[in-house]
Each structure stands twice: as structure tokens, then as C-alpha cells.
Amino acid sequence: MERQLTCIVCPRGCSLRVTLDADGKPAKIEGNACPRGETYAIAECTAPMRTVTSTVKCEDGTVIPVKTDRAIPKGLVFEAMKIINATVAPSGAKVGDVLVREILGTEASIVVTGKKP
Amino acid sequence: MKYTLKENGYVDLVIVGGGPAGMSAAVAAYDAGLRDILILERDNSLGGILRQCIHNGFGLHRFGEELTGPEYAYRYEKMVREREIPFMCDTMVMGIDKDRNLTAQNSEYGIFTLKCGAIILAMGCRERPRGALNIAGHRPAGIFTAGTAQKFVNMKGYMPGSEVVILGSGDIGLIMARRMTLEGAKVKAVCELMPYSGGLARNIEQCLNDFDIPLYLSTTVVEIHGKERVTGVTVAEVDENRRPKPETKRYIPCDTLLLSCGLIPENELSVGAGISLDRVTNGAVVDGDRETSIPGVFACGNVLHVHDLVDYVSEESVIAGRAAVRFIRGERGEEISLTLKTDGKIRYTVPQRITRVEDTTVYFRVADVYRDKAIVVRAGGAVLIKKKKQKLAPGEMETVKLTAKMLGEVKGSEIMLSLEDA
Structure with a gap:
């Protein structure tokens, strides 16, 4: 079986053609311009991962941008959003501050990415 | 300071x-x-x-x-x-x-x-605003450029709506399709007038496909419904001259229309x-x-x-x-005075002029989606660069690098960029 993917690792967005073996595992990957495309294709066909970016509210009523500091399983994205939306950052939160550690049993933490508006 | x-x-x-x-x-x-x-x-x-x-x-x-x-x-x-x-x-x-x-x-x-x-x-x-798009209908609340909605959601903490149609598939529109979805809105459709997306392929993948948001190409919004607040939009497919085909009209109920129609x-x-x-x-x-x-x-x-x-x-x-x-x-x-020209398939270059003999990267965009073409740079009858490309699209900026050596040897006052069969 074959799967057509668009690599999301960089803005180049290579079209990837993945040939899957009988067990559904990626056996051959074509179309990637760099090795990261191969890593992405294997992950996408076995355990797809996404970084989540969003905002959390601050104690003073403003919002501040955050992200998961690494990719989490794609299936957990909406669960992660629930945690992010339940989080309140201190008014003095700064870029790089960790707000929630190791969410949903992953190694990813919610970290602040920007200044307050 | x-x-x-x-x-x-x-x-x-x-x-x-x-x-x-x-x-x-x-x-x-x-x-x-x-x-x-x-x-x-x-x-x-x-x-x-x-x-x-x-x-x-x-x-x-x-x-x-x-x-x-x-x-x-x-x-x-x-x-x-x-x-x-x-x-x-x-x-x-x-x-x-x-x-x-x-x-x-x-x-x-x-x-x-x-x-x-x-x-x-x-x-x-x-962003290109509604006024520049000539869409029929009232002026209800609920129509935003994608960037305005982005500012509301990401900087002010407000949700502009809950059922969304997006016109235009520029990158900000795609990014906002995902953002609104993550925050609980239902994005019902992204409509694009052109037969190809104006955004990066990776954004189609991670912002639309990840969330099963449909992208309708060669489709536009022909009417906005609602008086106080948007109640829906009528969309229609367009022909090769980008004119709506009346027989394809259909109504999509929504409370918000986001516009991502160019910068x-x-x-x-x-x-x-x-x-x-x-x-x-x-x-x-x-x-x-x-x-x-x-x-x-x-x-x-x-x-x-x-x-x-x-x-x-x-x-x-x-x-x-x-x-x-x-x-x-x-x-x-000014050491030299060269003008860069294009053939129409390449829409523009930046810079448009070259005045110094030094390595110069020329940025440009193509006018349509092309496959298996070569970017050819000519000056004074000589071919300076021929670069093959499998795929070119208007949404993706291209570059060629003119070296100081090439520029020093140019005869004449023009450099021509064209797209030719590979």
C-alpha cells in the first residue's frame, strides 16, 4: 500500500510517497529532500506527533502565548488544549517560563513563548 | 533604549x-x-x-x-x-x-x-479587506480579515465566532482555520477562488487535513447573509475566467466569515x-x-x-x-546599471535593478502553477543560469543567485528572467 504525505518539518513542504509493507510499516520513502523528511514519514505512518501552540490566560485578565516544548502524539492535541485552557499564568510570566510539566504522561511541558500584549 | x-x-x-x-x-x-x-x-x-x-x-x-x-x-x-x-x-x-x-x-x-x-x-x-473583494450582501457583524481574528484570539483572548467559513487559502487563513478549531469553533469550509492554494503545502496538511477541514478550490463566496450578524454565506464554483457558475450555488450556515485574500x-x-x-x-x-x-x-x-x-x-x-x-x-x-526583466510567467523580481558588482540573490514569484520548467537567466545573448524545477507555484517565492563574476561580465543593460520547458 502507498501513502501520500506532505512533509511539515520545514516550509519546503516536500511531497512524500511512502510504501507500506504488509504490517502497515513504512518500507520505502521517496520525495524527501532531506533526512528529516524520512524521520517525519516514519513517525506520521506509525505514531504521528504535533507541537501545540495556543494562549493561556493570566491572573490580570490578559493572555500570553504558549507552546508544548516538544511534539506530543497527534491524538492528544485536544486533550492538551483542555489543560492549556484550564491553566492560569501568573501576571509576571516571562518567555521560557514552564507553566505545566509533563502533560498527559508525555515529556512535553507547556512553556511561555512571548511577552504579554 | x-x-x-x-x-x-x-x-x-x-x-x-x-x-x-x-x-x-x-x-x-x-x-x-x-x-x-x-x-x-x-x-x-x-x-x-x-x-x-x-x-x-x-x-x-x-x-x-x-x-x-x-x-x-x-x-x-x-x-x-x-x-x-x-x-x-x-x-x-x-x-x-x-x-x-x-x-x-x-x-x-x-x-x-x-x-x-x-x-x-x-x-x-x-490584508486585503472586504471592501476590495466586491461580495454582495449587508454589512453584518462577524466578517473579519484572518489577521484581525488572529489578533482577537491570540492577543485579546476573544473568540470572534463559533461556526466559520474562510474565504481565501493564504497562510494566515489556514493557520486561523486550525486556531479556531483548537479553541472549539467549527470551521466548515475554506474556499479558494484560484484552482490552487495560496498557502504553503505544509499548512494545508497540518492546519486543514489534520482536522478534516475541507478546502474547495475554484470556489468563492458570492453572497453574505444576515443583517445584524452573519447567518450564512452562499458559495459557488467559478469557471476558468473566475466567474461564478450560478448552477453551483450552495448555502453554508455560519456566524463568521474570515477573509484571507492577499496581503x-x-x-x-x-x-x-x-x-x-x-x-x-x-x-x-x-x-x-x-x-x-x-x-x-x-x-x-x-x-x-x-x-x-x-x-x-x-x-x-x-x-x-x-x-x-x-x-x-x-x-x-553606482558601478553598473542593470535592469531585471521578466517574461510574464515570472511576475516580478526583487530587486528590479542592480547597481553593484557583487553576489546578488534575486527573489521572484511565478504567475501560475508550473511543472517541469527551467528558470533561465539571460543577459546580452548569453545564458547565465539555467535551473530546473519540478514544481513552481505563486505561493512559494523562488530565488536565483547572480554572482559578482556574472554581473561583471554582462554585456548590455538588461537581465532577462524567463520560465522555459526543461
Whole structure:
């Protein structure tokens, strides 16, 4: 079986053609311009991962941008959003501050990415 | 660093705009040895549009890692602060004249005039609004440009609506499709007038496909329904001349319409100064140093031409920053005068002129989606570059690199870029 993917690792967005073996595992990957495309294709066909970016509210009523500091399983994205939306950052939160550690049993933490508006 | 106006109002280099272009140009000018620099920013903080672009994907070229917009902006703000480059926020530039006098205003100084050794224009771009799209219907609440919605959600913490249709598949529209979905809205459709998306392929994948949001190509919104608030839109497919086909009309109920229909460089100041603009880019006509038709006035970033990636904005702004320093020191002079021409399949180039014999990267966009073509650069009958490309699309900026050696050997006054069968 074959799967057509668009690599999301960089803005180049290579079209990837993945040939899957009988067990559904990626056996051959074509179309990637760099090795990261191969890593992405294997992950996408076995355990797809996404970084989540969003905002959390601050104690003073403003919002501040955050992200998961690494990719989490794609299936957990909406669960992660629930945690992010339940989080309140201190008014003095700064870029790089960790707000929630190791969410949903992953190694990813919610970290602040920007200044307050 | 805070800036105190001098009595004579003179500043070596004034940069209009404190977004990624302005900050990168300021840092480059400082690192080239200039100290009398002032950045003027309209908003209450440096960072420009990156402040609301909270998604990741920035900085892979420039920093070798994936950053969010605010993180990318913060890195440049840190560079500005470390160098103690002065900037004024909440300051609006009202006008520039051909002698590089600049009028601005803020609450501290009122209206004031600066005499500038050089000026760098870095005002960025704005979105094409509803008024420019000629969509029939009332003017209910619930119609936003994608960037306005982005500001509401990411900076103000407000949701603009709950059932959304997006017109236009530019990157901001795609990013907002995902953002609204993550925050609990239902994005019912993304409609694109053209037969191809205007956004990056990776954004179609991670913003639409990840959430099963349908993208309808060759489709547009022909009517907006609702009087107080949007109640729905009528969409229709379009023919090859982009005229709606009435028999394909269908109604989609929604309370919000987001528009992502193109970006326009914000050049009111440039027009006021009498700077020549390129009719295709809507930005200034510049040489390799990004100098406009007014000596000592440079332009970089999205005010010059709309970029896909901020990394390239930063790169371009370094060129403008360094060149402005050479201008102030009287070290600039035209070595050659070459005009870049295109064949129509290539819509434009930046720069449009080359005046110095040095390695020059030429940025351009194509007019349509093409497969298996070669980008050919010719001058004086000779082929300088032939570069094969499997796929070219208007949404993805292309480059060719002209070396100093090539430019030194050009016969004639024109360089021609064309797209030919590979």
C-alpha cells in the first residue's frame, strides 16, 4: 500500500510517497529532500506527533502565548488544549517560563513563548 | 533604549517600523558600526505582526530551530536591547519627503520632525479587506480579515465566532482555520477562488487535513447573509475566467466569515514621498541594496514585497541595514546599471535593478502553477543560469543567485528572467 504525505518539518513542504509493507510499516520513502523528511514519514505512518501552540490566560485578565516544548502524539492535541485552557499564568510570566510539566504522561511541558500584549 | 530628541532633530538612520524587518535592519546597521539609529514603531511594543503569530515554524533558516512568532520576535528584540539601539513605540510616522525629513507624532513629543541621514522603510503589509473583494450582501457583524481574528484570539483572548467559513487559502487563513478549531469553533469550509492554494503545502496538511477541514478550490463566496450578524454565506464554483457558475450555488450556515485574500504592502508613506512603486509587488522599485528611487531611502521586508517566511525578511533587511550605513558614510556609488526583466510567467523580481558588482540573490514569484520548467537567466545573448524545477507555484517565492563574476561580465543593460520547458 502507498501513502501520500506532505512533509511539515520545514516550509519546503516536500511531497512524500511512502510504501507500506504488509504490517502497515513504512518500507520505502521517496520525495524527501532531506533526512528529516524520512524521520517525519516514519513517525506520521506509525505514531504521528504535533507541537501545540495556543494562549493561556493570566491572573490580570490578559493572555500570553504558549507552546508544548516538544511534539506530543497527534491524538492528544485536544486533550492538551483542555489543560492549556484550564491553566492560569501568573501576571509576571516571562518567555521560557514552564507553566505545566509533563502533560498527559508525555515529556512535553507547556512553556511561555512571548511577552504579554 | 529610550531616545531623547536632539535639538536639531538630526538622526543618522531612522527605521520606520519595529517588526522583524525593522529590527533586523537596525541590528545590521549597528553591527556595521553605526550608532545613531532610531526605530519608530506604531504599536505599543517591538515585534510587529509576529506578536500575534503564536504558531511555530519560524526561524528554521535563520536560527536552525523551529520557533513560534513571539519567540522569533523576542530574539530580535533582545538583540536590539543588548545593543542599546533606541526605539520609540506608540509613535506614528505621518510623512516623509524626498530630502529625508520625517514627520512623526506621539504623546510625549506631539508632532515632531527628524532630519535623517538615511531612512529604512519597514512598515510591513496589511490584508486585503472586504471592501476590495466586491461580495454582495449587508454589512453584518462577524466578517473579519484572518489577521484581525488572529489578533482577537491570540492577543485579546476573544473568540470572534463559533461556526466559520474562510474565504481565501493564504497562510494566515489556514493557520486561523486550525486556531479556531483548537479553541472549539467549527470551521466548515475554506474556499479558494484560484484552482490552487495560496498557502504553503505544509499548512494545508497540518492546519486543514489534520482536522478534516475541507478546502474547495475554484470556489468563492458570492453572497453574505444576515443583517445584524452573519447567518450564512452562499458559495459557488467559478469557471476558468473566475466567474461564478450560478448552477453551483450552495448555502453554508455560519456566524463568521474570515477573509484571507492577499496581503498588500503598506506604502502610503512611500507614495507620499514620491517613491516609484512596482505595479506588481505594490512595493518600491529597488536596486540590489534595497535603495528606492529616492537616494538614502531604503525598503525591506513585507513593505517591499510580501514574503512567505520571516527568515527571508530578516535576510533582506540585513542588506538594507548595511547599505544604509554605506550611504551615510558616502561609500555608495553606482558601478553598473542593470535592469531585471521578466517574461510574464515570472511576475516580478526583487530587486528590479542592480547597481553593484557583487553576489546578488534575486527573489521572484511565478504567475501560475508550473511543472517541469527551467528558470533561465539571460543577459546580452548569453545564458547565465539555467535551473530546473519540478514544481513552481505563486505561493512559494523562488530565488536565483547572480554572482559578482556574472554581473561583471554582462554585456548590455538588461537581465532577462524567463520560465522555459526543461
